[in-house]
Structures are given as C-alpha cells and as structure tokens.
Amino acid sequence: MAVFTERRVMSNPALIPPAGDRRRTALQVDARAEEAYWRSHYLREPYYERGYTFEDYLPAYRTGWEGRMRYHGRSFEQAERELARDYQRNRAGSPLDWRRNRHAARAAWERFDH
Numbered sequence: 001m002a003v004f005t006e007r008r009v010m011s012n013p014a015l016i017p018p019a020g021d022r023r024r025t026a027l028q029v030d031a032r033a034e035e036a037y038w039r040s041h042y043l044r045e046p047y048y049e050r051g052y053t054f055e056d057y058l059p060a061y062r063t064g065w066e067g068r069m070r071y072h073g074r075s076f077e078q079a080e081r082e083l084a085r086d087y088q089r090n091r092a093g094s095p096l097d098w099r100r101n102r103h104a105a106r107a108a109w110e111r112f113d114h
Contacts, residue, residue, distance in 0.1 A: 029112075034065045038108065047103035052096065059090040060101035064108025066090075076109050083109075 038061045039054050048057075063086050070086075071079035083105055084098045094101065 029065050029069055031062075031065070034061065034108065034111075037111075042104070045104070045107060047107070049100075056094045056096055057101065057104045059092055059094050060087060060096070060104035061108040063087045063090050064105035065111070067105070068109045068112050076106050 035058070038057070042048060042054055042057050042061075063083055067079060067083045067086060071082060076083070080102070084102070087098050087101065087105060
C-alpha cells in the first residue's frame, strides 16, 4: 500500500485518492435523478399550491439536496439560516420566497433520511 506523504502529493497531485479524505463518509447526490424525482412528485406534496410550476419549486429542492450534503451532520433546523441564504442564491426567478418554499427544501433534505 502506498503512503501518501505531503511531499509526494505536492510533486504529483495524481496520487491524491479519488475519494478525497477517506475518513469521512459523505453523502452522494445525483442532481439529475433528484430533479427527475421531484419533477414527477411535486404535485402530490402537501405544500404544493395551485398555479405554481415545477420551476418555481426547483430552487428550493436544489437548496435542500445540496444543503443536505453541505451541512451533513446537522439537522434542518440547525442549518436553516444557511439554507435560507443559499436559497436566495439559487432562487433565480421563482416567485416563492423562503418562507413559502422552505417546505420544499425540507422535503428534499429529508428524502435522504428515508
């Protein structure tokens, strides 16, 4: 088994293991699969409001699944302030503010718990 010393990695970055730091177990998310899942399920969610499209909810879903990876080890409530800030960056043209779209973000976040 090769030893990955700092000097060897600095001289040859290809020696860095592809999984990065193997001590951590990070969540993996397939963004395309998540988007496809939510596209086919969003109409059945309890927070869905008539008149809004999938594209109106997509920024919240993206915030939820990306946040689940970014804030791994924290609860939704513990990360909510950061998630609200992330939502503002992801929001694009969605007419739904964080207060009205946080339920969609939470649904995407909690999908990894089931």
